[in-house]
Amino acid sequence: MSENLVRSRDAVRQTGGATKYLLALSVLLMFGLAGLFAYLSNRQNTLQDSIREDALWAVYQFDRETRTLSQSLTHYLALSRPSPEDAKALTLRYDILYSRLSILDNGKYQSYFEQSETVDALRPRARDLVLGMEPVFNELTAGGNVSRTALEATAGRLRDLLAITEDLLTFTNATVSAARADAREEIMRLQKLSAWVVLALGISIALLILNLMRQLRIVRSATDEIEATANKMAAAYRAAEAGNQAKSQFMATIGHEIRTPLNAILGMAELLSMGRLGEEERENVRVITSSGTALLEIINEILDFAKIEHGDEPPEKIPFHAPELVRQAMKVMEGRAREQGNRLELVMNGMAGRGWYLGDPNRLRRVLLNLLSNAVKFTEGGTVRVSLSEIRRDEGARLLFEVVDTGIGIAEDARPRLFHAFSQVDGTISRRFGGTGLGLAICKRIVESLDGTIGLDSEVGEGSRFWFEVPVAVIAAPVPAQTQEHAATLPRLNVLLVEDNAVNREVASQFLQKLGQDVTVAVDGAEAVRLAAERDFDLVLMDMQMPVMDGISATKAIRGLPGKARTVPIVAMTANASDADRRRCMEAGMSGFQSKPINMAQLSSIVANHAPTEARNRIVAPGKTGPADTALACVRPDHDRDRVAELIKAVGQDGFRHLVDVFLTDASALLADLGRAMAAGDAELGDRTLHSLKGSASNLGFVSLAGLAESLRKERLDAAAVSRIAAELARLSETRLVKAA
Amino acid sequence: MKTFLAAVLLTMSAFATANAGPLDRPEGAIVLTVTGNIGNTNASGAATFDLAMLEALPGRTATMETPWTTGPTTFEGPRLEAVIAAAGGHGKRLLVKALNDYTAEIPFEDATAFETILAVKMNGAPMSVRDKGPLFLIYPFDKNPELYNEKYFSRSVWQIREIEVVD
Numbered sequence: 001m002s003e004n005l006v007r008s009r010d011a012v013r014q015t016g017g018a019t020k021y022l023l024a025l026s027v028l029l030m031f032g033l034a035g036l037f038a039y040l041s042n043r044q045n046t047l048q049d050s051i052r053e054d055a056l057w058a059v060y061q062f063d064r065e066t067r068t069l070s071q072s073l074t075h076y077l078a079l080s081r082p083s084p085e086d087a088k089a090l091t092l093r094y095d096i097l098y099s100r101l102s103i104l105d106n107g108k109y110q111s112y113f114e115q116s117e118t119v120d121a122l123r124p125r126a127r128d129l130v131l132g133m134e135p136v137f138n139e140l141t142a143g144g145n146v147s148r149t150a151l152e153a154t155a156g157r158l159r160d161l162l163a164i165t166e167d168l169l170t171f172t173n174a175t176v177s178a179a180r181a182d183a184r185e186e187i188m189r190l191q192k193l194s195a196w197v198v199l200a201l202g203i204s205i206a207l208l209i210l211n212l213m214r215q216l217r218i219v220r221s222a223t224d225e226i227e228a229t230a231n232k233m234a235a236a237y238r239a240a241e242a243g244n245q246a247k248s249q250f251m252a253t254i255g256h257e258i259r260t261p262l263n264a265i266l267g268m269a270e271l272l273s274m275g276r277l278g279e280e281e282r283e284n285v286r287v288i289t290s291s292g293t294a295l296l297e298i299i300n301e302i303l304d305f306a307k308i309e310h311g312d313e314p315p316e317k318i319p320f321h322a323p324e325l326v327r328q329a330m331k332v333m334e335g336r337a338r339e340q341g342n343r344l345e346l347v348m349n350g351m352a353g354r355g356w357y358l359g360d361p362n363r364l365r366r367v368l369l370n371l372l373s374n375a376v377k378f379t380e381g382g383t384v385r386v387s388l389s390e391i392r393r394d395e396g397a398r399l400l401f402e403v404v405d406t407g408i409g410i411a412e413d414a415r416p417r418l419f420h421a422f423s424q425v426d427g428t429i430s431r432r433f434g435g436t437g438l439g440l441a442i443c444k445r446i447v448e449s450l451d452g453t454i455g456l457d458s459e460v461g462e463g464s465r466f467w468f469e470v471p472v473a474v475i476a477a478p479v480p481a482q483t484q485e486h487a488a489t490l491p492r493l494n495v496l497l498v499e500d501n502a503v504n505r506e507v508a509s510q511f512l513q514k515l516g517q518d519v520t521v522a523v524d525g526a527e528a529v530r531l532a533a534e535r536d537f538d539l540v541l542m543d544m545q546m547p548v549m550d551g552i553s554a555t556k557a558i559r560g561l562p563g564k565a566r567t568v569p570i571v572a573m574t575a576n577a578s579d580a581d582r583r584r585c586m587e588a589g590m591s592g593f594q595s596k597p598i599n600m601a602q603l604s605s606i607v608a609n610h611a612p613t614e615a616r617n618r619i620v621a622p623g624k625t626g627p628a629d630t631a632l633a634c635v636r637p638d639h640d641r642d643r644v645a646e647l648i649k650a651v652g653q654d655g656f657r658h659l660v661d662v663f664l665t666d667a668s669a670l671l672a673d674l675g676r677a678m679a680a681g682d683a684e685l686g687d688r689t690l691h692s693l694k695g696s697a698s699n700l701g702f703v704s705l706a707g708l709a710e711s712l713r714k715e716r717l718d719a720a721a722v723s724r725i726a727a728e729l730a731r732l733s734e735t736r737l738v739k740a741a
Numbered sequence: 742m743k744t745f746l747a748a749v750l751l752t753m754s755a756f757a758t759a760n761a762g763p764l765d766r767p768e769g770a771i772v773l774t775v776t777g778n779i780g781n782t783n784a785s786g787a788a789t790f791d792l793a794m795l796e797a798l799p800g801r802t803a804t805m806e807t808p809w810t811t812g813p814t815t816f817e818g819p820r821l822e823a824v825i826a827a828a829g830g831h832g833k834r835l836l837v838k839a840l841n842d843y844t845a846e847i848p849f850e851d852a853t854a855f856e857t858i859l860a861v862k863m864n865g866a867p868m869s870v871r872d873k874g875p876l877f878l879i880y881p882f883d884k885n886p887e888l889y890n891e892k893y894f895s896r897s898v899w900q901i902r903e904i905e906v907v908d
Contacts, residue, residue: 054894065841096900102872103809130851560789721812 003231008222011726022208029201036194039741040187058103059172062126063165065097070158077151094137101130119171122164129161255340256715259296262711264720266292270727301438319475322399323348326388329368333376333384341381342405349389357399358473360450367443367454371403371466374439379407382463391469397659398452400469409460419444419454443468490515490604491611493538497521498528498554499573500546502666504596504698506659508541508573510651511600515607525549529557531696536564539610543588544574544581545691552588559589559592569610573598596695599643600650643701660732663696667729674725678717686717693725702732764827767791772875773824773859777836777906780829788828792861792875796899798823801858805883808894809873816860816879821852824859830906837878840900847878847896849906855888856881859901873899 072093076082092509104123134156139146221428269288277285330344368386375384382405387398410418419440447454452470455634495517499505505521512519522528524547528542540558546549551572558565571592572585582593592610594602670693677686694709705728712721764783769791776787783789798819808815825835835852836843851857860877861867868874879894880888 053891068841092840092870099873099900100870703885 002017004225004245005222011218012215012222015211015218017210017403019208020209022204026201026204026208027465029197033194033197033664036190036197040190040194043187051241053176056172056176058100059165059169062100063162063169065093065100066158066161066165069093069097070155073151073155075153077148084143087143091137091141094133097130098134101127105146112142119168119175122168123172126164126168129157129164143551167321194514205507209462226376252303255299258299259715260720262292262296262299263715263724264718266296267720267724267727271723274727274730276313279312301442305438305442314342315360315363317358317363317473319358320355321366322357322388322390322472323355325365326363326368326386326401329365329372330386332369333372337376337384340376342376342379343383345383345385347385347387354476355474357397358475359399359470363446364399364470367400367446367468368403370439370443371401371468372420375403375405375407375464375466379405379463382406390474392446396471397474398469399472400467402465402467404463404465406463407464409455409464410458411460412458415456415458418456443592490517491538491605492516492518493607493611494536495520495607496528496531496537498523498525498540498546498551499543500524501543501692501695501699503659503663504543504574504699506662507647507651507699508598509601510655510659511598511603512607514600514650517607525551525554525557528554529561532558532565532568533561537568538612539607540568540570541594541606542570542572544572544585545688547688552584555585555590569612571606571610597701599646640698640701640703643698647700657702663700663702664702664733666696667693671722671726671729674717674722678719678722683717687713704728705732764788765794769793772861774830774903775825775830775902775906776903778830778832778908779906780831781827784821788830790827792867793823794818794827795859795861795876798827801856801881802842803856803858803879803881803883805879805881807879807882807897809897809899810863815862815864815867816858816877817859817862818858818876818879821859821878824851825849825904825906828906830904832906832908834907835893836905836907837896837898837901838903838905839898840902844897845878845896845898851880851896855885870900876901 051549069090076086076090079086133154136146136150168737238649266289269285269292273282273285273289326346329345334344359385372384372386384406385402385404387400387402387404389402391398391400444454447470448466450470452468454466454468456464458464492681495512497505497508497512497519499508499521500523505523509519509521520531522531524546525542528540529549531537533538542551542555546554549557551574555572558568558570569591570589572590572593573594574581574585574597585593592606594606644656647659651659670689674686674691674693676682677689690709690713692708694713697703697709706723708724708728712725715721766783767789771789772792773790774784774787775790775793781788795818800817800819801822802815802817804813804815806906821835825858833849834845835847835849837847858879858881860879861875863872863874863877868877878897878901880893880897881887882893
C-alpha cells in the first residue's frame with residue numbers, strides 16, 4: 001500500500017472517530033433540549049401565573065368588600081330610623097364579605113400567602129375579625145334588636161379589619177410581584193439555557209457537517225489514489241507481461257537461429273555417411289548425427305516450452321479414437337524400445353463405448369509420447385506397459401493413461417521437483433540420458449490446460465508408473481467406417497477430385513476408381529471451378545492448400561455458380577484439422593471435412609454419406625479388389641506399415657509401385673522447386689513445396705520423409721535442408737531399386 | 742332565521758317546563774331577574790325567578806374541580822339556555838351581574854354551545870350568599886376541559902343577581 005493510501009486511511013479513521021463523538025454530543029444536546037422543553041411546558045401547565053393573579057384578586061376583593069361593608073355600616077348608623085330592608089342590605093354586604101373569607105383559606109393560594117410572614121400572620125387576624133362580627137349580623141338578619149353600641153363596636157372592628165386588609169393587599173401584591181419576577185427570572189434563565197443548548201447543538205451540527213465534508217473529500221482523494229495505484233499496477237503487469245513475451249520471443253528466435261546451422265550439420269553428416277568411409281570415420285559421423293539429433297530434440301523442447309509459456313491456444317474438442325491414439329504413439333516408440341531391448345505392452349480397461357471421445361488428441365498424444373519416451377529411455381531390457389482406462393465419475397467420464405516401466409525408478413525426495421521446468425532428478429541424469437528436464441513440465445502444463453491431473457508412483461530400482469487423466473466426453477463412433485464388403489451398396493457418383501499434389505491425386509483417384517466411382521481430376525481451384533461450371537458433379541473432394549486458387553476460394557466460386565453447383569456436396573481434405581479450419585470450411589459453404597491422408601474406408605463413407613438422393617440408385621457393380629499382396633519384407637521401419645498395406649490392398653503391388661514412381665517423379669520436381677525457392681529466397685514457395693512433399697510422402701506412408709518435410713517448414717530454407725530432403729529421397733529411391741531388383 | 746330559531750327554542754323550553762304559556766309569578770323570594778331583550782315577563786320589563794321556578798327548568802348535575810373549591814365538587818342547577826329561553830330572551834351577549842355589582846359579559850353562545858348551568862346547589866345543598874350563592878354560573882369543566890382557563894374563570898360569576906340579555 002502506498003504512503004498516500006495509508007495516510008488517507010488514517011485520516012478517514014480519524015474523522016470517523018470525530019464524527020462519532022460529534023454525533024453523540026448532538027444527541028446528548030437534543031435530549032437536553034427536549035428535557036428543557038418538557039420542564040418549561042410542565043411549568044406552564046401548572047397555571048401558577050393565573051393562581052398567583054387570582055390570589056391577588058381575591059385579596060383585593062376581600063379588601064373591597066370590607067370597605068363596602070364599612071361604608072354600608074356607617075350609612076346604616078347615620079339613619080335615624082333604619083328599616084328592615086336597610087338591615088337586610090347591610091347583612092347582605094356582610095354575607096358577601098363572609099363569602100370572600102373562604103377564598104383566603106383556599107389551599108391553592110396557600111403557597112403565596114405563606115411566602116410572606118406578614119401575610120401569613122395577617123390572614124388569621126382578618127378571619128378572626130370577620131367571624132367576630134358574625135353574631136351582630138346574624139342578629140340583624142334574624143330581625144332582632146341590635147344596640148347602637150354593638151354596631152359602633154363593629155364599625156370599630158371594621159376599621160381595624162380595613163387596616164389589616166390594606167396591609168394584606170400591599171404585602172400580597174409585593175409577594176405576588178416578587179413571585180412573578182422570580183418566575184420570570186426562572187423562565188428567562190431557562191430560555192437562556194435553551195439558547196445556549198441550541199447554540200451548542202448548532203455548533204455541533206456544523207462541525208459534524210464540516211467533518212463529513214472533510215471525510216468525503218478524503219474518501220474522494222483516496223479513491224483517486226486507489227485508481228492511480230491500480231493503473232500503476234496494471235502498467236507494471238503489462239510491462240512484466242511484455243518482458244515475458246519478449247523473453248519467449250527471444251527464445252523462439254534463438255531456437256531458430258540454432259536449428260538452422262544444426263540442420264546443416266545433420267544434413268552434411270547424413271551426406272557424409274552415404275559416402276565411402278572408413279570404419280572409424282563412419283563411427284565419428286554417427287556420433288555427430290546422434291549428438292546433433294539430441295541437440296535438436298532439446299531445442300525443440302525448449303521452443304515448445306516457450307510456446308506454452310507464451311500463451312496457449314484453447315484446447316480442441318474433436319472426435320478421436322483413444323485406442324488408436326495409444327497404438328500410434330506406441331508405434332512411434334517401437335524402434336527406440338527395440339534399441340533399448342524393451343518390450344512394449346498395451347492394456348485396455350473399461351472401454352465401455354467403442355473408444356471414441358471428444359477431446360484434444362494432439363495434446364494427449366504429445367503427453368503420452370513424452371511419458372513413453374521417458375519410460376523407454378530409463379528402462380533397459382525391461383517392459384514398458386501402457387494402459388488406457390475409462391473412468392466413469394459423477395461429473396463425467398475421464399480417460400486415464402498409465403505408463404508403467406521396470407526402469408531405474410525415482411527417489412521419493414526427487415519426485416516433487418520432477419514436474420518443474422529445467423529440473424531433473426540429478427545432474428548425472430542429463431549426462432547419462434540427456435534431455436533438458438523440460439518434457440515433464442510441458443506435460444504438466446498440457447494436462448492442466450485440459451483440466452486434467454498428472455502424477456507418478458515410483459520405487460527406486462523397481463520402476464515407475466506415470467499417469468495422467470483428463471475429462472472427456474464419450475461419443476458414439478462418428479462415422480462407421482465403410483468396409484469393402486459394403487462397397488457393393490455404394491452409389492456410383494460423378495466425383496470431381498481437386499488436388500494439386502500429383503501423388504495425393506493419384507492415390508485418391510485410384511481409391512475412388514476402386515470404389516467404382518467416376519473420377520474427374522482438377523489440379524487447382526481454378527480448374528475445379530471451370531469444370532464445375534461445364535458439367536454437373538455428384539460430389540467434389542477439395543484440397544485446401546493449392547496454388548492459383550485455394551480450396552476456400554474455389555468453394556465460394558462454385559457455390560456462386562448457377563444450377564447444381566450451388567448444392568453439390570463439397571468435402572474438404574486437409575492436413576490441418578483444427579476447429580478454426582473446420583469453421584472456415586463450413587463458412588465457405590462446404591458440406592464436410594476429412595483429414596488427410598485419406599484411406600479407402602473414409603473415402604467409401606464419404607461417398608455413401610454425401611451421395612445425392614437421385615444418385616443413390618446408381619449402384620456400382622461389386623468392385624474387384626487387387627491381389628492382397630501383403631508380403632512386405634521390404635518395408636522399412638520409417639514406413640507406415642499399415643498405410644502401405646492399405647495402399648497395396650487397394651491398388652495392388654503394381655499400383656503401389658506406380659504410385660511410388662509418380663511420387664519420386666513429382667518429388668524431384670518438388671526438389672527443383674525447393675532449390676529455386678532457396679536461391680530466390682522465396683519462403684512462401686519453399687513452404688508450399690515442403691507442404692506438398694509432406695502430403696504426398698505421408699500419403700504413401702513415408703513417415704520419416706513427411707516428418708522431415710514438416711519439421712523443415714518451420715525453419716529457414718537453406719542448402720542443408722535441401723540436401724537432407726535430397727538424401728532422404730535418394731534413400732527411398734534406392735530402397736525401391738533394391739526392391740525392384 | 743335567528744328569530745325562528747329562538748322561537749323554536751322557546752317552544753321547546755315551553756314544552757319542557759311544566760308551566761306552559763306565560764311566565765308564572767314567583768311565589769318565593771326572587772333569586773334571579775332576567776332583563777333586556779326578553780319576550781316573557783312577569784314583572785315590569787323583567788322576568789323574575791324564585792328557586793322553585795329555576796329548579797323546575799331542565800338542568801344538569803355534574804361533579805368537577807374548580808379554582809374556587811377544594812376537591813371534586815358537585816353542582817346542580819338549570820341550564821343557562823333554559824333560563825334565558827324561559828324568559829324568552831334573545832340577543833348576542835349576556836351581562837351577568839353579581840350581588841356586589843361585579844358584571845361579566847359572556848357571549849350568548851356560551852349558553853347554547855355548552856351545557857352551562859346556573860348552579861343552585863353545591864354538593865346537594867342550596868348555596869347561601871356566604872357560600873357564593875344563591876346562583877353560581879358553572880361551565881362544564883368536566884365535559885369540556887378546554888374551558889378550564891382564565892377566560893372562562895372570569896365568566897364564572899357567583900352570587901348572581903341579574904342577567905341582562907343584550908344585542
